[in-house]
Amino acid sequence: MKNTTNLSVLLFSLVLSACHSEAQPTEKTKPNILLMVADDMGYADLNCYGGLSNTPHLNQLAKEGIRLTNFYAAASNCSPSRAGLLTGKSPARLGMYSYRPQGHPMHLRTSEVTIAEALQEENYQTAHIGKWHLGCLPQDTAFHHPQPHDQGFSYSLGTENNAQPSHLNPVNFVRNGEQLDAQEGYSCNILANEALSWFEQQWNQEDPFFMYMAFHEPHAKIASPPELVEKYKSHGERDAEYLANIENLDLAVGKVVDYLRAQGLLDNTLLIFSSDNGSYRQASNGQLRAVKSYLYEGGIRVPGIIRWPELIQGGQEVHEAAGFVDVLPTLADLLNLKSLDTQNLDGTSILPLLKGENFERENPLYWFFYRTSPEIAMRIGDMMVMGKDKDTVARTHPFTMADMEYVKEVQLHEYELYQLTEDDAQYHNLAGRHPEAEVYQQKLNNKLRKIKEEAYYWEKLPEAEGNRKPKTEWVKYKRIEEN
Ligand SMILES: [Ca+2]
Numbered sequence: 001m002k003n004t005t006n007l008s009v010l011l012f013s014l015v016l017s018a019c020h021s022e023a024q025p026t027e028k029t030k031p032n033i034l035l036m037v038a039d040d041m042g043y044a045d046l047n048c049y050g051g052l053s054n055t056p057h058l059n060q061l062a063k064e065g066i067r068l069t070n071f072y073a074a075a076s077n078c079s080p081s082r083a084g085l086l087t088g089k090s091p092a093r094l095g096m097y098s099y100r101p102q103g104h105p106m107h108l109r110t111s112e113v114t115i116a117e118a119l120q121e122e123n124y125q126t127a128h129i130g131k132w133h134l135g136c137l138p139q140d141t142a143f144h145h146p147q148p149h150d151q152g153f154s155y156s157l158g159t160e161n162n163a164q165p166s167h168l169n170p171v172n173f174v175r176n177g178e179q180l181d182a183q184e185g186y187s188c189n190i191l192a193n194e195a196l197s198w199f200e201q202q203w204n205q206e207d208p209f210f211m212y213m214a215f216h217e218p219h220a221k222i223a224s225p226p227e228l229v230e231k232y233k234s235h236g237e238r239d240a241e242y243l244a245n246i247e248n249l250d251l252a253v254g255k256v257v258d259y260l261r262a263q264g265l266l267d268n269t270l271l272i273f274s275s276d277n278g279s280y281r282q283a284s285n286g287q288l289r290a291v292k293s294y295l296y297e298g299g300i301r302v303p304g305i306i307r308w309p310e311l312i313q314g315g316q317e318v319h320e321a322a323g324f325v326d327v328l329p330t331l332a333d334l335l336n337l338k339s340l341d342t343q344n345l346d347g348t349s350i351l352p353l354l355k356g357e358n359f360e361r362e363n364p365l366y367w368f369f370y371r372t373s374p375e376i377a378m379r380i381g382d383m384m385v386m387g388k389d390k391d392t393v394a395r396t397h398p399f400t401m402a403d404m405e406y407v408k409e410v411q412l413h414e415y416e417l418y419q420l421t422e423d424d425a426q427y428h429n430l431a432g433r434h435p436e437a438e439v440y441q442q443k444l445n446n447k448l449r450k451i452k453e454e455a456y457y458w459e460k461l462p463e464a465e466g467n468r469k470p471k472t473e474w475v476k477y478k479r480i481e482e483n
Contacts, residue, residue, distance in 0.1 A: 030122065030335060031308060032269040033210045034256070035115070035327070037085070038249060039078070039131060039162075039219035042279025043301045044286030045246050051284070052235070053246035057254030058273060062305045064314040065271070066354065070420070071304025072323035072379070073277045076293050076369050078161075079106070079133045081276040081324060082214070086114040086134075086151070088328030088345035092368045095456030097407065100133060101398045102161065105460055107135030107145040115328050116152025118340050119210045127198050128153040129191050130214030133161050137174050147177060153212070155202055157194045163187040163216040167245070168223035170216075186225065187216040188252035195256045199263070213256070217249040220280065224248050242281065270308040270334075272327065278302060282477055289426040291477045295367045295377040295386060296426055298477070312354050319421075321379050323365050326350045364443075368451050370407055371395055373471045374416060376451070378444050382421045385440040387412035387448065394468035401461040408452055415441050425479075 045051040048059040048067060074084020079100040080091030087094060089112070100106050108114075116126045128148045135145030137160045148156035156176055163170035167187040173180045183190050191213060203209055228244035235243060253273065260266040278285050278292050278299040285291060285298035292299055304322065306312065311334075325347030332340045333349035342349075346363060353359040366378040374386035390413045395403060415431040417440055422428075431437050 030124075030208045031310065032208045032265060033115075033119065033124070033331070034213070034260075034269050034271045035085075035211070036213045036215070036253060036256075036271070036273045037082070037130075038215050038217060038273075038275040038303075040277060040279055040292055041218055041246070041249075041275035041303065042281060042284025042286070043288055043298070043303060045218070045275075045279065045284045046250075046303050048305075049303050050286055051246065052232075053243045053250070054231070055246060055250035057250050057257055058303075058305060061253075061257065061271065061273060061307050064309065065305055065307025065312055066314075066316045066318050068304030068306065068318045068322055070319055070321045071274060071302055072300050072321065072365055072367075073275065073302045074324035075367060076277050076295055076299035076372070078131075078276055080369075082131075082133055083108045083112075084346075085276070085324040085327060086116070086212075087112045088115075088325050088342075088347045090325065090346040090366065090368070090451070092407070092451050092455045093346070095458060096134075097403065098369070098371060098399045100135070100161070102136070102140060103142050104398055104462070105143060106399060106458060107143070108151065109456075110146045110150055113340060114151045115331060116210060116212065118152075118328065118332065118337055119335075120152050120154075121339055122335055122337065123207045124210045125203055125207045126153045126210045126212075127155040127195075127202070128158060128212045128214070129156070129194050129198070130158045130212075131161065131163075131216055132156075132158050132214070136160055138177050139172075139174060139179050149176070155198060157191075158214065159216070162219055162221070166221040166223040167216055186223065186248055186252075188249045189255070191215060192252040192255040196259050199259065199265075214276075215249055215252070218242060218245040218279075239283075242284075267309050270311075271306070273303065273305040274324070275302040280475075282479075287425045289477075289479070291475060293369070293475045294372050294477070295369055295374055297384075297420070297424055299372075300367055300377075301424075306354060308354075313356060316356070318353060320350075320353055320359060321361070321365055322350045322353065323347070325365065330354070364447075366447055366451075368448075370399075370403055370410065371397075371471060371474065375410060376412070376444060376448055378440075378447055379420075380440060380443065382419060383434075383440060384418045384420055384426070385444045386416040386418075387441070387444050388414040388416070390414060392470055394470050395474075396464045396466055396468050397474075398462060400464040402464045404458055404461055407455050408457070410448065410452065412441075412445060412448060415444070417441075 075081040080096040224244035232240035288297040290296035290298040
């Protein structure tokens with residue numbers, strides 16, 4: 001009897017506290033938004049996706065939120081994927097065809113509307129912390145590209161591309177346009193510390209925040225704390241360094257999340273964690289086919305964790321396809337952003353999916369990359385249809401004038417079709433066998449026609465000089481059982 005009374009009191013106080021947390025001013029109902037992106041983390045790197053690294057903080061976030069099993073980056077390498085994430089548009093439409101090497105004119109143009117710009121309209125205070133890779137920072141004087149500040153971020157600490165010389169003691173950090181001295185420590189931890197100091201010193205605490213944290217880990221060249229590497233030494237030196245790198249990143253995520261939790265801010269923060277493309281290590285992509293740069297699943301399918309207990313019931317696994325280009329349409333839906341032309345975006349709001357409601361995608365997700373084969377992929381329901389040009393022209397790593405012309409004239413000569421729920425390792429090409437194969441191929445050709453029409457045309461690009469390789473030679477991969 002006594003136990004029952006205690007339980008009633010407990011329940012009553014729980015109800016009271018639940019009522020209390022809901023009775024907040026209207027402005028506070030806009031959630032804070034924390035968008036965290038790893039660099040080159042594979043689908044199967046995190047422990048909660050079957051990885052060998054110890055990742056308790058991200059495991060916990062997945063447990064308290066949604067773990068997406070069919071979540072896709074916007075592209076198979078850095079710059080286009082980040083551009084797609086921030087704009088909700090397919091990278092080819094943005095003119096982001098590949099990663100941006102230093103001194104290259106390609107960049108995210110100011111005419112595009114980023115998540116940060118859309119949220120600034122809603123009085124969000126915005127910060128970018130980490131890798132940028134959408135244009136040159138002021139230290140690269142060859143161009144005057146739009147800076148994070150011009151793309152909606154009122155604060156920025158980061159690098160143009162990778163942390164140099166590695167994740168340890170990076171020398172190329174820039175804060176709000178000013179080059180910094182060498183930083184001490186590991187990049188992910190420097191970023192976490194910067195996030196905390198931003199919350200303490202920059203954030204006005206009145207307006208909701210949008211923070212975009214773009215970690216440098218585990219992109220090469222990696223560096224991991226020796227005490228963590230030691231834990232994995234039975235895997236061999238090289239893998240130990242890598243596995244420790246993932247754990248170190250998890251610790252940095254944990255530092256930010258623990259801070260928000262301690263401040264009572266976490267539960268009103270919509271937190272998204274993912275990676276900008278698949279891993280360069282086959283083992284990091286699990287059984288998914290291929291690696292970074294390819295449009296096979298290993299190149300584009302990434303971890304996807306979304307947590308916001310005020311809307312999302314925790315502990316769910318979601319198997320529907322979703323991805324980077326859906327983030328902005330989802331936020332627009334959630335916040336009722338009227339100024340944004342969501343019809344012109346390639347993504348779809350996944351808000352119904354997050355709420356556990358019926359979800360239908362308006363436009364299939366698709367990917368295009370001129371430098372690997374297949375060059376195009378489109379996911380329609382559970383099917384992935386892919387097209388190959390059989391292009392044998394040797395191409396350089398940076399995007400050139402010749403590649404620009406190629407984007408405008410690429411044609412498909414061969415197809416692949418996979419049923420992903422049965423064959424996510426993409427062993428069984430159904431192109432010649434599936435009764436609707438031709439319908440899928442037709443849809444793919446229609447999409448390619450549209451890509452070619454809408455692809456942003458850069459007038460001035462470098463000519464193809466230096467190292468050239470045919471598409472199949474750039475990145476080789478083995479099936480996991482062949483390793
Ligand atoms: Ca990357």
